Amino acid sequence: MFRQVTIIGPGLLGGSLSLAVKKMDLSEELVIWARSEKSVNKAAQTFPFARIEKGLEESVRGSDLIIICTPVETIGDILKQIKPFLGENSLVTDVGSIKGSICNIAQETLGDSMASFIGSHPMAGAEKSGMEFSDPMLFMNRACILTPLDKVKESDLLSLRKFWEKMGMVVQILDPTSHDKIIADLSHLPHLISSILAHSLAEIQEEAQKLGGQGLADTTRIAEGDANLWSNILLENKKNLIPALQKFKRSLDSVELSLEEGDIDKLRDFLEDGKEFRHSLQSK
Amino acid sequence: MFRQVTIIGPGLLGGSLSLAVKKMDLSEELVIWARSEKSVNKAAQTFPFARIEKGLEESVRGSDLIIICTPVETIGDILKQIKPFLGENSLVTDVGSIKGSICNIAQETLGDSMASFIGSHPMAGAEKSGMEFSDPMLFMNRACILTPLDKVKESDLLSLRKFWEKMGMVVQILDPTSHDKIIADLSHLPHLISSILAHSLAEIQEEAQKLGGQGLADTTRIAEGDANLWSNILLENKKNLIPALQKFKRSLDSVELSLEEGDIDKLRDFLEDGKEFRHSLQSK
Numbered sequence: 023m024f025r026q027v028t029i030i031g032p033g034l035l036g037g038s039l040s041l042a043v044k045k046m047d048l049s050e051e052l053v054i055w056a057r058s059e060k061s062v063n064k065a066a067q068t069f070p071f072a073r074i075e076k077g078l079e080e081s082v083r084g085s086d087l088i089i090i091c092t093p094v095e096t097i098g099d100i101l102k103q104i105k106p107f108l109g110e111n112s113l114v115t116d117v118g119s120i121k122g123s124i125c126n127i128a129q130e131t132l133g134d135s136m137a138s139f140i141g142s143h144p145m146a147g148a149e150k151s152g153m154e155f156s157d158p159m160l161f162m163n164r165a166c167i168l169t170p171l172d173k174v175k176e177s178d179l180l181s182l183r184k185f186w187e188k189m190g191m192v193v194q195i196l197d198p199t200s201h202d203k204i205i206a207d208l209s210h211l212p213h214l215i216s217s218i219l220a221h222s223l224a225e226i227q228e229e230a231q232k233l234g235g236q237g238l239a240d241t242t243r244i245a246e247g248d249a250n251l252w253s254n255i256l257l258e259n260k261k262n263l264i265p266a267l268q269k270f271k272r273s274l275d276s277v278e279l280s281l282e283e284g285d286i287d288k289l290r291d292f293l294e295d296g297k298e299f300r301h302s303l304q305s306k
Numbered sequence: 307m308f309r310q311v312t313i314i315g316p317g318l319l320g321g322s323l324s325l326a327v328k329k330m331d332l333s334e335e336l337v338i339w340a341r342s343e344k345s346v347n348k349a350a351q352t353f354p355f356a357r358i359e360k361g362l363e364e365s366v367r368g369s370d371l372i373i374i375c376t377p378v379e380t381i382g383d384i385l386k387q388i389k390p391f392l393g394e395n396s397l398v399t400d401v402g403s404i405k406g407s408i409c410n411i412a413q414e415t416l417g418d419s420m421a422s423f424i425g426s427h428p429m430a431g432a433e434k435s436g437m438e439f440s441d442p443m444l445f446m447n448r449a450c451i452l453t454p455l456d457k458v459k460e461s462d463l464l465s466l467r468k469f470w471e472k473m474g475m476v477v478q479i480l481d482p483t484s485h486d487k488i489i490a491d492l493s494h495l496p497h498l499i500s501s502i503l504a505h506s507l508a509e510i511q512e513e514a515q516k517l518g519g520q521g522l523a524d525t526t527r528i529a530e531g532d533a534n535l536w537s538n539i540l541l542e543n544k545k546n547l548i549p550a551l552q553k554f555k556r557s558l559d560s561v562e563l564s565l566e567e568g569d570i571d572k573l574r575d576f577l578e579d580g581k582e583f584r585h586s587l588q589s590k
Contacts, residue, residue, distance in 0.1 A: 145519040165517050194517065207510055208518045212525040214561065215503050219496060220580030222550075222557040226491055233449050233478065234492045234587050235429040237528040241496040244521040246584040249577035253570050260565050266506075267562060273506040274558075277498065278551060281544050286537050293533035296504030300530040303518050 023185065024049040028085040030078075030100060032056055032065045034147065035117050036091030037156030039189075040069050045158040046188045055081035061153075068153055079107045087185065089142075090116040095254045098127040101139075110136035113178050117144055119205060120258045121169040121198040129171055138178045141169040141198060143205070144191060151248045162190035167205075169198040206262030211270060213244050214256060214263065220245035307469065308333040312369040314362075314384060316340055316349045318431065319401050320375030321440030323473075324353050329442040330472045339365035345437075352437055363391045371469065373426075374400040379538045382411040385423075394420035397462050401428055403489060404542045405453040405482040413455055422462045425453040425482060427489070428475060435532045446474035451489075453482040490546030495554060497528050498540060498547065504529035 027049035029036045036054070043049050052072040056062045065074045075081035082088050082104045090100050097116050108114065114137055118124050121141045128139040146164040166186040170179050183193050196204070220242040256263055273292075280288040311333035313320045320338070327333050336356040340346045349358045359365035366372050366388045374384050381400050392398065398421055402408050405425045412423035430448040450470040454463050467477045480488070504526040540547055557576075564572040 145517065147520075164519065167517065204510075204514045204517060207507055208514070208522050211507075212503060212522045215499060216521070216525050217577050217580040218554060218557045218561055219499050220583045221561070221576055222554040223491055223495075224579050224583040226488075226583075228586070230488045230492070231583075231586060232588055233429065233451065233488060235448065236431075237500070238492050238496045239587060240524045240527045241500050242580070242584045242587070243524045245577070245580040247577075247581070249574050249581050252577055253574040256565065257568060257570055257573060260568070264562070264565060267558075267565075270502060270506040271558070273502045274551075274555070277502055277505070278548070281540065281548060281551075284541060284544070286541055289541060290533050290537040292505055293501050293529070293531075293536055295508050296501040296526070296529040297531070297533055299504045299508040299510075299515075300526045302512070302515060303523060303526070304516055 023181075023188070024087045026051040026053065026085040026087075028053040028055065028082050028088045029072075030055045030081065030088065030090045030104075031092035032061065032069070032153045032156075033091060034151050034153065034155050035144070035160075036089070037065075037068065037153035038146075038158060038160040039089060039091065039117075040072060041156050041158035042161060042189050044069075044071050048185060048188055049087070053081050053085060064153060068156065078103050082107050082112070084109065086111055086113060087182075088112060088114045090114070093251055093254060094118040094120055094124065094258055097124050098131065101128055101131045105131060105135055105137075108132075108135060108137035112137040113182060114139045115142045115182060117142055119143055119145075119209060119255055121167075121201045123258060125169055125171055125198040138175060139171070140174055140179060140182050142182065142186065143167040143169070143201065144186065144189075145209070146191075147247075151251070159190070161186070164191055166191035166193050167201055168193060168195050169201050170195065171198075202259055203262045206259050206266045210256055210259055210263045211266040213247065213252060214267065215270065216242050216245040217252075307331075307465075307472070308371045310335040310337065310369040310371075312337040312339065312366050312372045314339045314365065314372065314374045314388075315376035316345065316353070316437045316440075317375060318435050318437065318439050319428070319444075320373070321349075321352065321437035322430075322442060322444040323373060323375065323401075324356060325440050325442035326445060326473050328353075328355050332469060332472055333371070337365050337369060348437060352440065362387050366396070367391045368393065370395050370397060371466075372396060372398045374398070377535055377538060378402040378404055378408065378542055381408050382415065385412055385415045389415060389419055389421070392416075392419060392421035396421040397466060398423045399426045399466060401426055403427055403429075403493060403539055405451075405485045407542060409453055409455055409482040422459060423455070424458055424463060424466050425485075426466065426470065427451040427453070427485065428470065428473075429493070430475075431531075435535070443474070445470070448475055450475035450477050451485055452477060452479050453485050454479065455482075486543055487546045490543050490550045494540055494543055494547045495550040497531065497536060498551065499554065500526055500529040501536075
């Protein structure tokens with residue numbers, strides 16, 4: 023499908039992508055860029071089928087698809103560094119969970135280059151991070167949002183779409199601004215709420231914690247995500263996240279009042295509304 | 307283990323208990339009480355190994371263990387109705403997720419009877435309700451809290467403990483007041499927060515909902531629980547739930563401030579605290 027694919031940053035997503043590219047046979051050659059000596063060695067052991075590079079130039083030269091899998095706050099810098107080495111058929115994407123700022127930076131940085139950029143947000147992940155948890159099936163049946171800018175070539179969009187579909191993903195196209203707003207509601211708010219819940223329970227005695235059941239485990243699962251990664255994501259999307267949090271607070275205030283007043287009908291209706299929303303979700 | 311066990315109310319918990327009693331061979335005879343004609347017929351089909359009764363007297367007479375599996379707000383009434391038919395060796399328990407009020411009612415109701423009451427809270431459940439989802443393995447490796455009152459016989463406590471352990475449960479003993487406080491934090495608050503999150507997202511357009519990922523599915527899973535059942539549970543424990551909600555709000559206010567101020571260090575520390583709590587949980 024591609025002649026040469028480069029994965030920049032073999033964390034959980036980059037590592038899983040590497041395994042999937044190999045498994046689904048999506049590229050003749052696979053190049054992985056890792057920053058530190060330690061990661062280079064670990065990647066060489068974990069992905070013996072790939073060429074591992076420590077230099078960005080060597081890793082992107084000659085690649086027709088470059089996927090930046092480093093944390094969101096580093097993507098602008100990586101784009102600047104790889105720009106001189108991109109070919110005219112190079113298609114660049116990323117896997118960041120915010121798209122507005124990344125697409126703006128990409129447009130500014132690559133605007134006068136022949137290379138093309140399309141933002142990707144594969145909605146797959148796990149509480150664990152690190153290449154040792156890589157899994158080629160991580161993307162199966164999950165949504166992937168592509169956020170092309172106006173000047174993007176149809177053929178590039180089509181081949182990127184096919185790439186993610188081969189991973190088993192269900193691809194949707196959105197503009198970067200709508201993406202960030204929707205994802206604030208559907209991903210960043212749930213993450214923040216899960217962390218707030220876990221934070222508010224942090225002082226519970228160890229003996230009592232043992233009594234936590236499946237409900238507690240489920241609601242706090244994503245709070246175990248990487249704190250550094252997520253603090254950057256949440257801040258980067260605060261423009262949309264804060265209004266989502268305000269909406270959550272209005273719901274909280276209303277249910278608190280029903281509790282205080284002992285109004286069982288209002289409380290039941292409230293729970294019923296939430297139940298209906300949950301029931302309508304496709305991801306279970 | 308027992309000569310005759312009675313399950314009052316074959317919903318998800320009562321039905322799963324019935325299957326487990328049969329599977330683990332914990333009683334020579336099993337009696338199930340169901341209220342409506344429809345439930346009696348359905349129970350007869352689902353649990354062909356049990357005697358199904360529509361009268362409370364016939365269902366509890368001669369039983370050495372009676373397990374009330376009806377909604378929390380009905381337990382007091384059931385206790386009053388079955389009291390005349392309990393034998394001097396009858397041990398009565400329930401499966402309600404609040405224990406203070408239930409144990410008080412039991413003490414008042416059965417105080418002058420020879421029958422013994424010990425509250426049970428098997429922390430097992432599912433979003434689904436109804437006997438058709440019954441599963442004998444529902445209790446495996448889950449916690450079960452027993453809340454004996456002072457006058458309880460050691461031998462009764464021991465045999466009830468063994469009963470739940472045979473189901474695969476890890477039994478802990480707590481006084482009813484401590485139970486309700488701990489469970490407000492570990493079960494009722496997470497349930498309420500999950501519902502608030504689902505409620506606050508209820509107006510999202512259907513097209514966008516499709517983009518919800520695993521994080522949203524996990525955090526809102528318990529919001530799909532039975533609204534009638536849960537509105538009663540939450541209200542019954544509002545004395546402990548409202549302070550737990552206040553604590554949650556303090557955590558929320560603090561993280562909101564970090565977001566507004568763009569303070570990445572404070573935000574990361576906050577997420578880190580939540581992560582640590584989640585990491586320490588035994589139920590994953």
